[in-house]
Amino acid sequence: MKKFTISMLVVGAIALCGVAMSPLTATADDDAAGGKCFRTKFDTTMTKDACAKGGQGEAKKVWKAFVTEAKKTEATLACKTCHTKMGPEFPLEKDALDHYKKLGGK
Ligand code: HEC
Known part of the structure; x- marks a missing residue:
């Protein structure tokens, strides 16, 4: 014992x-914290800033926070609403960017 x-x-x-x-x-x-973001050109300042600050790990963090907040507007929202695959390139659905902007994203 x-x-x-x-x-x-x-x-x-x-x-x-x-x-x-x-x-x-x-x-x-x-x-070490999950590597750089796949994208080098960004359409959103949220992702751009997060990637510059802490790579893909930080981007995931801000996206999670965004989705949590946006669920108040759209309860069924999930990562998969906009991403066809969850990594490593996080490919987008066609309307992902529009969808993000409609939810108030920048
Ligand atoms: C409303 C649509 C939408 C939802 C929901 C969404 N994303 Fe995204 N995501 C995007 C768009 C659009 C981009 C591209 C951003 C840019 O070009 O600046 C992106 C980019 C990313 C990236 C950057 C990938 C890279 O390395 O280039 C990560 C990581 C990411 N999203 C993770 C998530 C996670 C995790 C969730 C769920 C918690 C999520 N996303 C939900 C639309 C969305």
């Missing part, structure tokens, strides 16, 4: 180290 407790502590300490280190690696190298 004692042995079990100690090994749990070791595992916990290692996990804590990982958590403590991750913000450092993310700022040191954007690629």
